[in-house]
Amino acid sequence: MENHVSQKLKTSIEKIMEVNFGNNIKNGNKRQVYEAVLTATNEILAEKRYEYSKKVKEQEAKQVYYMSMEFLVGTSLKNNLWNLEAEDDIKAFLAEYGFDIEEFYEMEPDAGLGNGGLGRLASCYMDSMTTLSYPITGFSIRYEFGIFKQVIIDGWQNEFPDSWIDQAGYWLNPRADEEIEVHFFGNIKEHWTDKGLTTEHTDYVSVMAKPYDLFISGYDTEAVNTLRLWSAKSTSGFNMDLFSKGEYVKSTENEAIASSISKVLYPADDKIEGKSLRLKQQYFFVSASLQQITKEHYKKYGTFESFPDKAVIHINDTHPSLCVPELMRILMDDYGYVWDAAWDITANSLAYTNHTVMSEALEKWPIDLVKSHLPRIYSIIEEINRRFCQFIYTNHPELSASIDKMAIISEGMVKMANLCIAGSYSVNGVSKLHSDILKTDTFHNFNIVYPDKFTNVTNGITHRRWLCQANPLLSQLLTEKIGGGFKKSLSDIEKFNEFYYDEAVLSRLREIKKENKKRLADYIAQKNGIEVNCDSMFDVQVKRLHEYKRQLLNVLQIIDLYRKIKFQGFRPLPQTYIFAAKASAGYFMAKEIIRLICAVSDMVERDPDVRDFLKVVFIADYKVSLAEIIIPAADISEQISQAGKEASGTGNMKLMINGAVTLGTMDGANVEIYEAVGPENIFIFGLSTQEVNDLYHRGYRPEDFYNANQSIRDVLEFIKSGGIGGKNFDSLYHYLMYSDPYMNLADFASYCDAHRRVEEAYRDEARFTQMSLKNIANAGIFASDRSVTDYANHIWHVKPVQ
Ligand code: Z15
Structure with a gap:
């Protein structure tokens, strides 16, 4: 029996062949039919997404926001057709016209927006959350170039750029209506107002974040979730004056600098790269995402008292650790909350997963770099650190000798894992052994201070x-x-x-x-x-x-x-x-x-x-x-x-x-x-x-x-x-x-x-x-369905939306 989705898909494929190519499937070439199949599948998901998001809104369900520098999506066509239970029908349908669906699968490049385990885990979790009908939104960067193509020449690895969007961009749904401005550099000025001491960020450089939504299908469910990928561009296009003077290269310089932020994925797995561009990438996607999340929440509820009940922001490794000061900044500077109230909301909305104990992978940033690139954020981190150290001295004098190790700022560096632990209500490792090592070794002192924060969720796969x-x-x-x-x-x-x-x-x-x-x-x-x-x-x-x-x-x-x-x-x-x-x-x-x-x-x-x-x-x-x-x-x-x-x-x-x-x-x-x-x-x-x-x-x-x-x-x-x-x-x-x-x-x-x-x-x-x-x-326990159920029940406290 042919399902309803297959029927719709076929009609849509025929239609797209006409409208986009003035052609039909019979006479279409492979590239045209490929595009029609992907576009039609994307459309089905867009419609399902619309219906599902209406329900999520109606029910005022608590939502998960999964922040990750990486989502190793891989290919989507086969996965989406399989999830929609339309694979066999579409295969047969295409075969009628002499097309082999396997060839279409091979034409689709991987969306390689990740390095390895951490990024693939994020994608498995999106799949499982959706299949189990939980509302989740993934946030990351729309890298123009994913993980490099590896070519071995005489045994030596050579890297080549992986340009994937031309052939797989059909899954990316642009949302120009939801662009957001992100601020870098500049100065901070403090002054007294009727609300007390307020801080203003001045002379900043703006970059625009343009969202592209990738729809995530689930199996045997009404749910469709989105992975929102931010692309960077300049606020002003190019400089018309310089262009008129014939300085063509210079006239587009600002645009080039801005768009470099979403140009390419850093290809180092499990090792930190202390580069300015990497810090910009991190803040860029964190700030755009949190601005969007808070704006939506405020529009709906008019207050952030309810924020921790309606939203949980998950920090996948320390790469999005700037969520901590950025949420503080938004609550204080944009919505007028005082420190204590803002901290209460922040520290009850964030959860953090650690993925490594290797010292070279535990992120830290030089103070000067953070200060110059993100002056307002740095001032907030300083205050978080001051209060954190104060708290330790007061409540855990026995740990005074360890304060250098535990501090968020020490040895000229900002220690991102320490920031995440201080600013999150939950910290988890990714296997039993690893979570034990976190408690007894890596973050031993933190476990003394916050014994209830530390838990384990063993990874899983879809x-x-x-x-x-x-x-x-x-x-x-x-x-x-x-x-x-x-x-x-x-x-x-x-x-x-x-x-x-x-x-x-x-x-x-x-x-x-x-x-x-x-x-x-x-x-x-x-x-x-x-x-x-x-x-x-x-x-x-x-x-x-x-x-x-x-x-x-x-x-x-x-x-x-x-x-x-x-x-x-x-x-x-x-x-x-x-x-x-x-x-x-x-x-x-x-x-x-x-x-x-x-x-x-x-x-x-x-x-x-x-x-x-x-x-x-x-x-x-x-x-x-x-x-x-x-x-x-x-x-x-x-x-x-x-x-x-x-x-x-x-x-x-x-x-x-x-x-x-x-x-x-x-x-x-x-x-x-x-x-x-x-x-x-x-x-x-x-x-x-x-x-x-x-x-x-x-x-x-x-x-x-x-x-x-x-x-x-x-x-x-x-x-x-x-x-x-x-x-x-x-x-x-x-x-x-x-x-x-x-x-x-x-x-x-x-x-x-x-x-x-x-x-x-x-x-x-x-x-x-x-x-x-x-x-x-x-292998049953290693299903990511089991992992996300653990997260949903014990960390996120979210329920499926049926
Ligand atoms: C990465 O792929 C992992 C950890 C990291 O800190 C970074 Cl930066 C990248 C891997 C772990 O090495 C692997 O053991 C684990 O299964 C995976 O994350 C997902 O948790």
Whole structure:
């Protein structure tokens, strides 16, 4: 039975072909029909959005405003059609005219408005909130260029601009009627009025923020939410005087400076970039968003007393931390509230998620930078800091010695995490382990002062994209065996455990994995020119390239394996190692690791003694749409970060739900995967967080592990001697021997041993498929539907709007 939405879509596609192109589908070219399909789908969502937002308004429902510098949206066409339950109909409809919907899917570029886990999490949460009919608005920047395109030349990563809007701009709905002005630089003047001492911001530079709304669909719901992306432009267009004088370049300078704010996403994941433009980006989207939110609230309620009951502003990592002083500024300067009243409203409306404990990722800004760019904001931060320190001295004299660490301003810097903790009513980590580390270690003192603020919400993923859409064969099998209810409530997937001994189901699982491996093998053949054996075990490590994630440890094991095959007659199970990762552009060590992976790949490929047992593939340009091809094909999921460093991980969950078995350390959400599947369905190795800390405090010396282990010596000397294709990797050799900050060498032996256990398990086909089934069937708790329900009930206190 054809649904109502499909019918509407078809009519609309036909109409758009006529109106936009004076054509019809039959005679249309691919580009025209592509545009018509996207435009029609967007229109359906716009209509649904209108109906839903009316209900939200009528019910005066409390709303979530999710502030994030990143939303890693990926592609939208397939997701939207699938959510609208119109995919099959539209596919058939297009096929009637000789168009293959898969080709349209491939034409759509990823909206790569994020780096990695943090940005993708934000997008998963938008999907789940919408599916569960909660009102949420995401706020971010309409970057003209998303995360760079990665091209590998001779093993070295090169970056190219990712211009996505031409081909995917159909989803962006401009709202010129809601432009907002944001102020930078200038001076502040204080003067007395009948309201007391007031502060005026003068001589500022204005930038206009123009919103573009991207509609977020949900599955089996009336709800459609919006992701509002702000674009920067100058207030004045260009300078007509200069233009008339023939100074063409100069005449457009102001516009160029203003629009640079929304030009490009910073490509550093988990590492701070203390640049002026980055600070401007942060304030730009925070200020525009909060001005809009407060304006709407005031129009409706005429007061901000009710603000914390009607709105919660979520700060995704510290990047939007200026929400704290900006909300204070708006309440005081624009609406006349006095400090205490403004603080009461602010500190009861903001909630903060921390995503890392790595010191280089904990944001801090030089005082001078904040002061010059945002003088009014800086003066407010100073006052927040003064009162905060006063509070600590008065109420926690025992912490006086720690005041430098806890202060919002100290050592010439503004400490953004401290600002967020002081200014939010809730602070959460993203896995049980990570949230514990926040309380006992990173923010130990804050936990003494505000014990009730700290909570945990373990991350989750939307299984609709990562299972149903990415792995339709597995989704089909699940539907046959346990019914389709899991699409809306993933806890149903637990029923799949019943098929643990069902030979037919186990063999179906193997067939499905094989098909997915073939799909990936085709991609690899086409892009890398490498033939991989689909009967070999696919071992996958896909994520950003970072030292702490230890792709290097993975390569060391591979080199060890290579040497044992080549020189010691070892005959392992045939295995294919698949890597994909972007390194941030200026991160030398990360790029060296990519170069090493590529060199090992070449070396193995050229060696007839080895290549039938071992393949190594580095797939370039990892992104959401590529992840959707790689992840369903994985047998083994490598999650090998140094314990205590990966806040959660979410790739681990995507791989698990697609039947990959985790090979990992007790880090982040791996700990909870371990609890969910049991020790016999996961491969755990390496030092625990506690052991890492102990070793660190005793003094870690990588040479000790070198001296104690023959394999480590062989591998390191092999690298040093030019064994890897005659290439020079001295920098990596020295890094490992004399620094090794993430203790690769300490975990090497245990990691190699884990690999042998993996091989042994994989050789027992029946047993391995059972492990795989257990992983699928116990992935229910990692649904982002569960995560957002936790947020809604325990942090945001919001209810669905039906
Ligand atoms: C990022 O992707 C993450 C943390 C950060 O502080 C930044 Cl700046 C970017 C990741 C964590 O590394 C990862 O463990 C976690 O799963 C993800 O955020 C989502 O919480």
